[in-house]
Amino acid sequence: MSEKYMLHIVIYQKTKPFSTKHNLYIPQLYNTLVQHNTKNMGFTFFLLILTITSVVASPNPFNQIHLLMPHSGSAGHKHSNLDCLSWRLAVETNNLQKWKQVPEECETYIGHYMLGEQYRKDVDLVTEEAYEYAKGLNITKDGKDLWVFDIDETTLSNLPYYASDAVAFGAIPYNATLFNEWVEEAAAPAIPGALKLYKQLIELGFKIVFLTGTEEAYAEARSKNMKDVGYTTWEKIIYKGVSDGSGVVYKQAKRKSLEEVGYRIRGNMGDQWSDLLGTNPGDRTFKVPDPMYYIG
Amino acid sequence: MSEKYMLHIVIYQKTKPFSTKHNLYIPQLYNTLVQHNTKNMGFTFFLLILTITSVVASPNPFNQIHLLMPHSGSAGHKHSNLDCLSWRLAVETNNLQKWKQVPEECETYIGHYMLGEQYRKDVDLVTEEAYEYAKGLNITKDGKDLWVFDIDETTLSNLPYYASDAVAFGAIPYNATLFNEWVEEAAAPAIPGALKLYKQLIELGFKIVFLTGTEEAYAEARSKNMKDVGYTTWEKIIYKGVSDGSGVVYKQAKRKSLEEVGYRIRGNMGDQWSDLLGTNPGDRTFKVPDPMYYIG
Structure with a gap:
């Protein structure tokens, strides 16, 4: 039996009173893992990916909303870098209508x-x-x-x-x-x-x-x-x-x-x-x- | 500046043609981390938790739907072990109505x-x-x-x-x-x-x-x-x-x-x-x- 694993690491960063969850979705690495898989690998093949971002806390709790600020470099292209969680939520709330099929990039997620x-x-x-x-x-x-x-x-x-x-x-x-x-x-x-x-x-x-x-x-x-x-x-x-x-x-x-x-x-x-x-x-x-x- | 981190590890397990995502939510360990935090710890304090579950694949793809089977030991209690992702989806789809406040156990998630x-x-x-x-x-x-x-x-x-x-x-x-x-x-x-x-x-x-x-x-x-x-x-x-x-x-x-x-x-x-x-x-x-x- 062939087993393939991926470690998906989410880092919680705690400042006062709250902070951001960095959620790393890395389908490319997932595909790499699948491609490099060999038979009978058992539980021995792991890939760990860590990304740590520092947020400097100030005494003002209002600094916590920095992620409401616009992203730089937004291309304005329709649904570029489609986020599959957002796509699913939009489907469930009837914001997306008359769609024909699950977006290809979301097959694995769905x-x-x-x-x-x-x-x-x-x-x-x-x-x-x-x-x-x-x-x-x-x-x-x-x-x-x-x-x-x-x-x-x-x-x-x-x-x-x-x-x-x-x-x-x-x-x-x-x-x-x-x-x-x-x-x-x-x-x-x-x-x-x-x-x-x-x-x-x-x-x-x-x-x-x-x-x-x-x-x-x-x-x-x-x-x-x-x-x-x-x-x-x-x-x-x-x-x-x-x-x-x-x-x-x-x-x-x-x-x-x-x-x-x-x-x-x-x-x-x-x-x-x-x-x-x-x-x-x-x-x-x-x-x-x-x-x-x-x-x- | 005090920094606190938690590593939240999700394991993707790939059998053919699909398998289950094991998503570990561990608020207790999160609390433990927060309690043990000391000042000026910087990026040096990490906790890694791995849980690996094996699923034996059979040639029949229909075995993949095992998670549709009922859980054993369901207590029948209303919203016991409330899942905050499910709670949020139910709110967004108008399945939950007239609720007064975010459930206490979902404050961190929300x-x-x-x-x-x-x-x-x-x-x-x-x-x-x-x-x-x-x-x-x-x-x-x-x-x-x-x-x-x-x-x-x-x-x-x-x-x-x-x-x-x-x-x-x-x-x-x-x-x-x-x-x-x-x-x-x-x-x-x-x-x-x-x-x-x-x-x-x-x-x-x-x-x-x-x-x-x-x-x-x-x-x-x-x-x-x-x-x-x-x-x-x-x-x-x-x-x-x-x-x-x-x-x-x-x-x-x-x-x-x-x-x-x-x-x-x-x-x-x-x-x-x-x-x-x-x-x-x-x-x-x-x-x-x-x-x-x-x-x-």
Whole structure:
């Protein structure tokens, strides 16, 4: 087995009362490490990089905001030196729209994020907060209080597919044929935080509606997949018809139909802003992370 | 001058095709370092901590999603072991609402974030994206195309105040008296990305409206502050009256009034979701980061 390591060193520098975190992102060195890797290296190959910058502290705490000052030499080029953390935050806050794929330079970052602990923690905090909100509603249990869940990257994870070389966490353009083959496998795992919330909501007396962009042609595989991983019951599961329009148009129309027949959408959770925007959004919406693709 | 350092080491472990990033947050050791600091230590005091975890790779790439599996021993306690990165993401995506102050355990994290490079980069990406959007509008220049900016933490930074011991980046409850004294000083710096965007928008022919939660009593100090740092001209600057209601109610009412007299709000930028939600939000909204406080 071949093992490759990189040491990423962050230096905390403590002046009074605060100082700056120097966070060294060094993809070039990472690539160098990968290139120089040899087999059976075990735990013996380390690279340590230290960069230490001194900040002279003055008695005035206002000197601490020096990093608000403009950088010198800014070229004004669009998203030059793209910072992948900033890119992800801008995606999650809907500041970036209609993007086609993950920027090539962020494939590694997004891959690490999705496969690492942080994505999991980010989802869990949102689903926990949703449960706290739902608990506080004290619903009437007349069978009309709904929770609407999206499916892809909200209740089921397509990460096994997105982690494949042919997809590269969204850094390679979307291929509908390949994706639909994956959907037909009915092998997507549940997202643990969403599954836990789903069970809690049913316990509280909510009815569950799954509202998905998955096309009707894949309904059987998808429903099987949902049941297999623990989403065993639902009030409705709504698949997208061929003439249902864009994500946001389709989803708001279906939510409107639900409310017109007397349901109350108390909560609405999705990984895309198009799950949560438009009319009849629900009393409160919850955005779970998804930096891998954009559906408008 | 007293210097204190901490080495924070992150290990990237590369299996095929991907693996996990182990990110070690060790506030206890940080505290230990601070306690043992002595004067004039210069650059000589370092602590290195390495933790290496091995993951056995199998030929099946699907084994890479192991971190989607539930943690064992989850206590089910609300936000136990709060992850501050998750907390900040949940704030920025409006998943956490009506929170009163930064969690005590996140003060250090938020402080480092706000004073470090990441906050600056996060703002810059949003303001650059806003400019790309604005450029593409090809406005008519009839003087009716508006860009609405919030002020606090959108165009002016109160970070010098928030970094003080009495505020602790929002981890200490809001004190209106102290904050208003700071506003009266008229010493808030411009946020560089916003100031650059402001100048670009004027160049493109937009009219600028500043719509702020600052009360009318502080109008003089605020307007002076704005001019001093480079926001030298505006179509209107709207301060909040004593009977204007909550943030979201006040702001949507003022935006509605602007559109009723013929202005077109082409863009709307704020650090709070209450700047961007409700009626007449504008053709496109932009959320800039602010993990220090919540205004509903």
